[in-house]
Amino acid sequence: MVWLKIDEVANRTGLTKRTIRYYEELGILAPPERSEGRVRLYTDAHIERLQKIVNAKDVLGCSLQELQLFNSIGSTLDAQRQDYKLHYKDSADIAERKSRLLEMDLNASKQLELIALKIDKIHELRTDLEDLRIRIREGIAKLDDERK
Structure with missing residues (x-):
């Protein structure tokens, strides 16, 4: 190493x-x-x-607090994956294996929700900036028309 x-x-x-x-x-x-x-x-x-x-x-645009939450969920998911590989992958107990997989799915879903929220915020910001740019360009065009 x-x-x-x-x-x-x-x-x-x-x-x-x-x-x-x-x-x-x-x-x-x-x-x-x-x-x-x-x-x-x-x-x-x-x-x-x-x-x-x-x-x-x-x-x-994640804050440090969001990174901590994302990290804790990710760490839990990683630990669950390792635990599943070591103890449940070859287990004959299908109910127990399914329970572990459902728990892992829940944690993966939490991470996806965090990302979806960030993407929504980015889309909102983009829409606001595009609207602002339209208004700016309309103002420029209006000034150009007044000069003529």
Whole structure:
């Protein structure tokens, strides 16, 4: 496994070291391993997670609180997936397997709802900006007509 120090992670993600440590504090990013000298040692998985966080913030406009909620739901879903693989995938108890899958489906649905809400807000903002642009262009056209 390749270990990366916080400077390398900051360079690869475009985030500051302070931001990376803050995300750890909030629980949005899993704490990394530490060397004997207590230096943080990150992996490629940390970089991938940070890139997802940046995308969620930039593309969806997620707040840190929303990222925490999204992360907690995602962590629950990941844990359920692992638990299912380890204990229920080959289980003969169909009812128990179905129950686990239904629980996973509920958590996936929660994540999709969060994303749908963000998309709706983005669409509203776009509509507002398009309406504003129309009014601006009408004002410009009116001024051009008055000049003639």
